[in-house]
Amino acid sequence: MRLVIVASNWPFPGHTVRAANVVVFELTRALAAQPGMTIGFLKVGVGLEGEPGPDAEELAGLAALAEAGVDILPEIVLPMRTTQGSPFAKLLNPKPEHFYPYVDHDGGAIARTLASWNADALMVPWSEWLTAACSTVPVLKFAYYGNPDHKAGYMRTLHDRRLNGWSLGYVRLRLGLSRLEQVHNEIMRRYEVLGDVAANDAEYYARRGHPNAFYIQNVWIDRFGERWRERRRALEQATPLVIIGNVGKLGGTANRYGLDYLGREVLPELRKRMAPGTFRIEILGSGELEPGIRTPLEGPDVVFRGFVPDIDEAMLAAHVFLCTNNATPFKVGHTRYLHAWTLGSCVVAHRDVSLSMPEIRHEENALLGRDASDIADLIVRAGQDQALRNRIGSAGWETYLTSFRAETVAGYIVERLRHRSGCGELRHNG
Structure with a gap:
């Protein structure tokens, strides 16, 4: 043909x-x-x-x-x-x-x-x-x-x-x-x-x-193969807990929804559970947010990094890869989950992501929460348990190899x- x-x-x-x-x-x-x-x-x-x-x-x-x-x-x-x-x-x-x-x-x-x-x-x-x-x-x-x-x-x-x-x-x-x-x-x-x-x-x-x-x-492309393990070990630091909270242009419809949910719903729950200075959410991507979305995200525990030339290194250095986009009414598929899996990231998301990508499963290759409180609990749990992060990250990579x-x-x-x-x-x- x-x-x-x-x-x-x-x-x-x-x-x-x-x-x-x-x-x-x-x-x-x-x-x-x-x-x-x-x-x-x-x-x-x-x-x-x-x-x-x-x-x-x-x-x-x-x-x-x-x-x-x-x-x-x-x-x-x-x-x-x-x-x-x-x-x-x-x-x-x-x-x-x-x-x-x-x-x-x-x-x-x-x-x-x-x-x-x-x-x-x-x-x-x-x-x-x-x-x-x-x-x-x-x-x-x-x-x-x-x-x-x-x-x-x-x-x-x-x-x-x-x-x-x-x-x-x-x-x-x-x-x-x-x-x-x-x-x-x-x-x-x-x-x-x-x-x-x-x-x-x-x-x-x-x-x-x-x-x-x-x-x-x-x-997606598997840039590192098995080498993600050694690179992650070299880049991850013990503290603070680093969470990737966004990748891609901030003004994209899905990202606007996800960042709005992160600032209004998840971040307050996370602040109840973790002391100041013990975690940092990194927002990767160029562009600007409307004040109504940006303001709830302001604080020393959230860093807007803008465009990051080596996004792989930033993701490999993070303990948790968080995507809250599908917690909102705008439920779509995203390559960012595949990107995270190729780097062995511990993915945390809302359970509705499975409506778009059924291969993403709770406790198998991701940690999926019912609501903002549940998502915050999962982030804390992942941050305290390196073995859990390794298991979820390895299973995600295997899912990528099998299906994507x-x-x-x-x-x-x-x-x-x-x-x-x-x-x-x-x-x-x-």
Whole structure:
């Protein structure tokens, strides 16, 4: 089978770049190693001809893929477009072009490029606009997807309303998002196969009528292998208890929710249990928080480190990796759990993370709490018990090796594509 990975990000395996770059690189590399598969890689961007191309690190990523047998196709740069239709038309009769300006009825330049390469199928990883743009390309299509397009906007408006109060703009935005949801599901049903990296979102698509929506695991890169053990021993200090409280941009919807919960709910409980100076929560990631989120996090026991060039070292030096994002209404899958597992981190989270990533299990590969009080208890327990931290961290790494390596997930993707094309049996059901 001839499969083209159509991506909006350049592939690169470094941990200091956006997760999408890592995922694109790892999936493309692993798919090229699958028997009977010929893989092409097509980067599609939007802008002006002659704008800067890939940088040195991204070129190195492309070279590594080419060495692995991937055919690197010439980049397509689509001219800038704006959405069509008036607000009134979007409300009464929403259409794809009202929300996704790069959808062509015949697949446009992307379809022509794939036809010249004799592609049998395409896969779009983690890109809302490009998934829409490829929805009319006349080949077998696989969407490797994350959040439904309206979900983040809807949840952000709810959070903004709680932080800043009600406004008329809130009503208009809710109406617009409801129409976006309608059109988005129409587009996703054009994909013969839809694998979503959050189990609850895969169930959402199935309920909305997609016949081949299923849960598929996310991927990450295992940078250190077994060497994480020695590096952790070298970097961890006895005191104070260091807790990673966030990774990634502070203004992201999931991170805003998680940091709000951390400051308002978990931190007060933790301060009841631990004396000043005995613990430190490190917030990693660039950007700013609204005062309503930032203020509860102020204090000597919380450090905003900003962008951290060597995020691996920061995570290896921490005793606990805490993620409270899924304690909130915005429940999604995250690669940060996989990143933490590849470093042997002791993961502490809310039990609802299992709704999105069922492989995360309490007392097996993570410590999962029912509420903020329970989460604080688990942090204290982990801080006092190095053997527990080692056991949870080792089990997390084993879970990563078993379920989340790109080679494993690539096998599932190929199996689904071959089954849908009538050339193979379906043994893995997500």
